[in-house]
Amino acid sequence: MLTGTDLALFRRLATEQSAARVPSIVAGVVRDGRLVWSGARGRVGDTTPDSDTQYRLGSITKSLVAAVVMRLRDEGKVDLNDPLDKHVPGTTFGSSTVGQLLSHTGGLTSESPGSWWERSQGGDWQALDASLTADAIKNRPGSRFHYSNVGYGVLGELVARHRGTDWFSAVRDEILVPLGMSRTTPHPEGRHAQGFAVHPFADLLLPEPSPDAGAMAPAGQLWSTVNDLARWTAFVGGDTGDVLRPETVAEMRNVATVDDGDAWTSGYGLGLQLIRHQGRRLAGHTGSMPGFLACTITDPASGTGALVMANTTSGPAILTVAIDLITIADEAEPRVPAEWRPSEVDSSLLALTGLWHWGPTPFLLKLIPGGMFELTPVNGAGRASRFRPVATDEWLGLDGYYAGETLRVARAADGNPSHLDLATFIFTRTPYDQAAPIPGGVDELGWRS
Template sequence: MLPSTDTALLRRIATEQSANRVPSLVAAVVRDGELVWSGARGWVTDGEAPGSAPDNDTQYRLGSITKSLVAALVMRLRDEGRLHLNDPLDKHLPGTSFGSSTIGQLLSHTGGLTAESPGSWWERSPGSDWAALEASLTPETIKNRPGSRFHYSNVGYGVLGELIARHRGMSWLDALRQEVLTPLGMSRTTPHPEGRHAEGWAVHPFADVLLPEPAPDAGAMAPAGQLWSTVNDLARWTSFVGGHTGGVLNPDTVAEMHAVATVDDADAWTSGYGLGLQVVRYNGRRLAGHSGSMPGFLACTLVDENSSTGALALANTTSGAAIMSLTMDLIRIADEQEPKLPEQWRPAEVDKGLLTLTGLWHWGPTPYHLRLIPGGLLDLSPVGTGRASRFRPTGEDEWVGLDGYYAGETLRVGRAADGTPTHLDLATFIFTRTPYDPGAPIPGGVDEAGWR
């Protein structure tokens, strides 16, 4: 990035590190799938080089960002047809006291489960195995009616980790390595620190002294926050959330993970949750990603869906740093200092057989335009106000809605004997080339006297 942008970004993380007394802080900006800026402040003590500055290969604990990687594994199972998000947990993990909660509800923290596992605080305690965790989850650990409200549940992701293990015949962590980390080149993302890493600290609230924080293995709760990673690896994950999925998931599936399933401040709607991803609104922007905290560490990764600019930040402090605000500010600074230029238009390869579908259609008297858009998709949008959606092909003359009112609905093309498109049937709504074309199957028919 430009020197002026570099200075503005560095000043922002320097202010955060100094003002909030953070032992060390690393951060980065990604754009269009590439790491374009990184910076660091403070020092780390890892037993190898005491008092040295962190860099892009220094490991920090991710905390709950782990959940978004676990969610990607669940979505892979869904895309393979091994499960459905509306399946009750009991169908795949029978015998729990909360088997009526669906997989989708567990992903979006609406399953009604308790926030923390029973017993001592799991983040600072050695974890137990799945059998012990399951035995502790009595009916009393169901705190809300499933689906009734957002209630963040670390326990829910411990459960999803076991779900993955049952389907894959290996630990959730081994599945993660094989299916996500290795394909994305995230070789420095591990369950425990390896090589150069930052030690986690608590900073005394009234004096400039530090206390080391423990980092035990969380056992069955590990899917809720166990992983460690680096700037380089987390930049790859940030790019993944931004749609550069490297074949691990279809971009449409990642977009589905972005969609808000619930909000945790209903009146204000500044923060919500999709399928394993937090979604926030900030200064007119819509950002998706995840924050994380464990004793001794804070972390955050977010990406702007519109500008494709993302940012991440990692700190080795239990509290103090405004890690999400910092990450949002880095995105804002990057886009304000260097606004992204629109892609240059150029002709594209399209299925010429689809050209006959394009142009003007009418739903009743309302005109719509049907366009071919990149990715082999259709865009159906009203000429004025109304319902717009994109569609992807699912078969010959059959398409499925990706967003808007028609998300998940099927669009079928009706043709004359000579193959000419005559109408579109979209969830029983009939679109015709002219308003209320009497030659098309208009529900309720068309008055024989016609327009008057």
């Protein structure tokens, strides 16, 4: 970042630390998959924290657990429409689906029964399960968004049963290690911030406890650093490495439910919070535990993300700070588009490109990087989707109207493509080609004046 941008970013962080009376706060800006700025204000002990100082993540933990669940889905071990009972039988809420638990629409109670779990030593899965009696369902599954920490405790158990290990070992081995997040741990290791409550009417601090949450730990146990959380922020933005396909992470960022009605500004995907702000569509997660606040948020469209962590129970508007950091970075230093360069393509696919018609409406089929196709209306308005290859002459829709639908190529006797079949819609080289199997047939007299 340029000197002026650096100052503007630091000033925003320093202003929040001072105005909200935060013992310490750290932040970073991520662009195109890497940490391009970091800053800190306040003290951890007698010194300023740095990008390797651990803070507690709180509910950002949920997003990492969700990533393992999506790996199970991609492996065919779990379907998001599966009832929980198929994977964790015997609960009182077994009809809630895996997808509903991921998106907080499963109807489960928000907190585990008994003592406030965030400040209490947690029990094992058997104890948590036994505490969740029939009244653990507070809403009809699928009927509404109702944030549930319990739901992610349950998903942690689902992960553990499929992987034959505890939930954190699965997250560590499948997410943290491949992404190089070596300083993300269930308990603080090395230099870390103490969590504090700040007295509302005096400049005094009260240390907060940080017990092991037991079976509820998948809802908010993890600690991390600016360096590690920057890598996760890049992951949510699409730099997924070998952990998940980019289209799977894009699916996690899709809106599964909204929290504030038709003109929504806040929603939830699959393990990710979603924010609409001044034309931006942001994805990430906030987190809070006694003594800590955290946030990671990214704008996949601009490639810029931000993260903020603080060691205070309440006070700073941490999501607002993160959004402001993205805005400052993008306004001060607009992203320069990547240089276009020719790429290698399968020349046999060129015969499929060009003009196709759905009825009288012309569409363009273009090859895009990754051996994928993009189908768009010529006039720019209407149903557009991207497709990735899944088999010979078959592509799977990734987004838009045709998400999840299969595009199939039909070939003539000579091997040349004759038409496309997309979810029963027939696309032909010329409008209503009589040689193609147009549903309902084509008038034998053809086009006329």
